[in-house]
Amino acid sequence: MSTQRGNSSRTRPQKHKNQTAFKNTLHDTSHRTKIINSIEVKDVCSRCKDVIEWKIKYKKYKALTQPKTCVSCGQKTVKQAYHVMCIECGKKLGKCTKCCQGKEVIKALPERKRRTFRRYMDKKEKEGISKEELKEDLLMKLETLKVEDSDSEGHFDLDCDDSVSEEEL
Secondary structure (H helix, E strand, C coil): CCCCCCCCCCCCCCCCCCCCCCCCCCCCHHHHHHHCCCCCCCCCEEEHHHHHHEEECCCCCCCCCEEEECCCCCCEEEECCCCCCCHHHHHHHHCCCCCCCCCCCCCCCHHHHHHHHHHHHHHHHHHHHCCCHHHHHHHHHHHCCCCCCCCCCCCCCCCCCCCCCCCCC
8 A cells, every 4th residue: 555654665556547538529519618619818827827728628617607897997897717807907907817916928829820920930040040130020020910809809708599600719
């Protein structure tokens, strides 16, 4: 037994092992599950982003049915689950909208623009430009790729029926 006093090493391997990785769409392929899997987590710090992505990955994410009250402005403007501050207040104060700490907030680019930026980075690195010029050039390219923030992008109102337009998917 591994909990015996003085017995620091285990003599047998682990008894129960997972044979396959967990798939959150294995038994549930509903529309709601597809929407939750497509959520892009943004306007939070890296730790909170990891926590919310874990909840989505392992089917622990519970979406809001009604907006919550923002701890900063007191309005019912929080539409994302597990967030306590609205996006506007988070941007204004420069804080994470989940833990309300002043950590560096991650701004997520959509997958298409992220790939475009990576291709551009690889192309510029092959050209052999100095590091300072490369840094300035990449920052300018990133500014051109930035997306206008809108409430509908990446945040879904799940209290409606299963009628969701193609834009939201």
